[in-house]
Amino acid sequence: MSDDIVLVFDLETVPDVEAFAAAEGLENHPVWSVRRQMGEKVARQVFQRIVCIGSLRAGRDQAGVWRPQAIDSPSLGQMPEPQLIQQFVDQLAQHRPLLVSFNGHTFDLPVLRYRAMMHRISAPGLAARAYFDRSGSDMVDLCDLLSAQERHARVSLQELARVLDLPGKPPGIDGAHVETMMQEGRVAEVASYCRSDVVNTYRAWLRYELFCGRLERKSFETSEKALADFLAPQS
Template identity: 50%
Template sequence: MAHVVVFDLETIPDLEAVSRIHGVDPHDDERAREIVGTKFCKLPLHRIACIGALIAESSDNGWIVRSLGAPHIGDRSEADLIASFADRLNELRPCLVSFNGSGFDLPVLRYRAMVNQLSAPGLYARGYFKRYSDDAVDLCDVLASFTTQGKCKLDELSRILCLPGKPDGVDGSKVAEYVATGRIQEVADYCETDVVNTYRVWLRYALMRGALTQGAFEQSERSLTDFIDARSSDRPDLAPFATPSALPDDAAGSASN
């Protein structure tokens, strides 16, 4: 495995599609919003607002972060976002890593590629939609052994692992509001923090199962922090991630004894 792509989607309701389903004026967004209300839309009705992704490359000493970004519909169309992401998968044929990607992000990508009438063979460059494959690792599912009672939220797990977690004041429930009021870049920044948290959880998982030695894990963490530190002046939202992950105080004390 030469590359890993850690990814996350932020979405908003497809109000036009909601209107088509319910036979109302497709230009009446307010009516469509009333229909949606506070319900969690069916997956084909989630229009992709941005796709956050971190690309890391394997080396003899762990993983090297090569890129991090979250292109969004403020600059490009949804179709362009999906096509570019799928093309990158086709080029790299990486392992895909996500948190709840099997239950949400991957099906949404497939549905929205169809809505936009796209040819996106990169989504099938490897067995990303096969449950019993390591081509796509959904950490939410894997760590919980595919059981509902074992699952937790990314923010919760990140903080348990002494990682920064989500930024204060932002969560997925506010994405539609932020996009509607022109704050799409804040959504993209938030998406990137989710991607970085997911990557660091994956590194911890790789260490736990023996896929990384302690030295390779520490070097992988250092690559990430160096990558972020080099961009700290332009990306203050990533500042909490510019230090290596720590151990809880009690665990650190035990390790030193």
């Protein structure tokens, strides 16, 4: 276990019509009918199917600078959902990192746990640290933290990115578009979108570390430059 390694992550999901049908006893109903009964609001966590898992791993050097080590956003276009989950939880088991997310306690972690259980996946990496302890410090949920879990103080990642002068999401895309994009076969765009969320979350976390005094100004600026340099060959 080391707080010198951080893993920022984000899930992209679509409604799991089959799971909803099984839960509601609608197995014999047409797919379109079941999907309509799910409604247009975001489906509950247990009825979400993971289509992409984005992550950025960074390490802190002896000077206190955070330097990215890896970034990835594998999707259903590359591997089936069980493999997506297994690859991610194995990374947790290997590095036992500090986890960082935006709204992860409310959404991403519950989805991961439900889907791992549904696919009969052994995921000790999810228990490598007390990631599910909402009052603990092993999983930093910026959405919870910055709002102090006060509903009226919560913001979206896009709103936070804009007020912090970060790039934000690609134009014209948000989580509500992922289902349609997957249906249209735009899997690579979904993966790119997921990656942008991970980068924005990481940069927001660096800003929070500066605010808390855990990063000096110079170390913060060097950490930002290290990220830019790391991403430059990929753009």
